[in-house]
Each structure stands twice: as structure tokens, then as C-alpha cells.
Amino acid sequence: MLKLNLYRILLSRGIEDPYQHLRSxxxxxxxxxxxxHGRNATVNLDELEYLCETYGCTPNDLLDWTPSDESKDNKSHPLQPLRRSKTSVSIHKMIDALSPDRIKELERYIVERGER
Known part of the structure; x- marks a missing residue:
């Protein structure tokens, strides 16, 4: 089953109160x-495009996949990249917990990959 998971992308963007953010x-x-809660059965393409533009992501970033039938779950299924772990953690909270040395290491890692 495919589900829209907006919560994960909002946390990754530092939005700690997704409800209030979306309300505003x-x-x-x-x-x-x-x-x-991933209960949107339908999302029109205009809305999907708006979400992608707003949060700088692709549709794949917004979707989670869980096989409807576990017996049909195989490693070569084209939707495997959309399988996600159940945890969603704010990247900002993770960075806050790092020591200054680890933050410098993270910064070097990002700069080396041209993500700055």
C-alpha cells in the first residue's frame, strides 16, 4: 500500500509543529x-506538485510503501526504495545532540558532496 507521509518531510525541514504549520x-x-496520518486516499497532481515545490522534494520523498501482501514482498520489486523505517526524527534535534567536533565533521561531509 502506498501512503503519503508528509510528517517525515516536515520534520526534516525543521517544522516541529506540522499541524500548526499546515494550518497557517x-x-x-x-x-x-x-x-x-497517511489517510489521504487521493492526492491530485496539482497538490502533489505544490507540496514538492514547497518542501523542495520529489513525489518519492513524500510516499511510503508497505507491501499489501507480505508474501509478494521481494527485493526486486520496483517500489522497494519507498519502504521506510517507522521512525521519523527531526534532523535538527539530531544535530543539536552532536558535539562541536562532530558538527564540524558533518559540515565537511556536506561540503565535500556539494550539498551546500
């Missing part, structure tokens, strides 16, 4: 609840 961007309560 014009989303209604019911829609926010569905988005945050």
Missing part, C-alpha cells in the same frame, strides 16, 4: 489530519 498555510483541520 491554509489547510483545513480535516485535511491536515488525513495528511499527517
Amino acid at each position: 498555510n491554509g489547510y483545513q483541520r480535516h485535511k491536515i489530519t488525513n495528511l499527517m
Whole structure:
């Protein structure tokens, strides 16, 4: 089953209160609840494009996949890259927990890969 997982991308962008963030961007309560709990059965392409543009991501970043039938789960399935771990942790909280030396190491890693 494919599900929209907006929560993960919002946390990765440092948005600690996704509900309030989406509310301030014009989303209604019911829609926010569905988005945050992966209960959106349909997302139109305009909305998907808007989310991708807003959060600097691709549709693949917003989707999670769990095989509907575990017996059909195989490593060569084309949706395997969309399998995610169940945990969503704010990258900002992870960085806050690093020592200054580890932060410098992380900065070097990012600069070396041209992600700056």
C-alpha cells in the first residue's frame, strides 16, 4: 500500500509543529489530519506538485510503501526504495545532540558532496 507521509518531510525541514504549520498555510483541520496520518486516499497532481515545490522534494520523498501482501514482498520489486523505517526524527534535534567536533565533521561531509 502506498501512503503519503508528509510528517517525515516536515520534520526534516525543521517544522516541529506540522499541524500548526499546515494550518497557517491554509489547510483545513480535516485535511491536515488525513495528511499527517497517511489517510489521504487521493492526492491530485496539482497538490502533489505544490507540496514538492514547497518542501523542495520529489513525489518519492513524500510516499511510503508497505507491501499489501507480505508474501509478494521481494527485493526486486520496483517500489522497494519507498519502504521506510517507522521512525521519523527531526534532523535538527539530531544535530543539536552532536558535539562541536562532530558538527564540524558533518559540515565537511556536506561540503565535500556539494550539498551546500
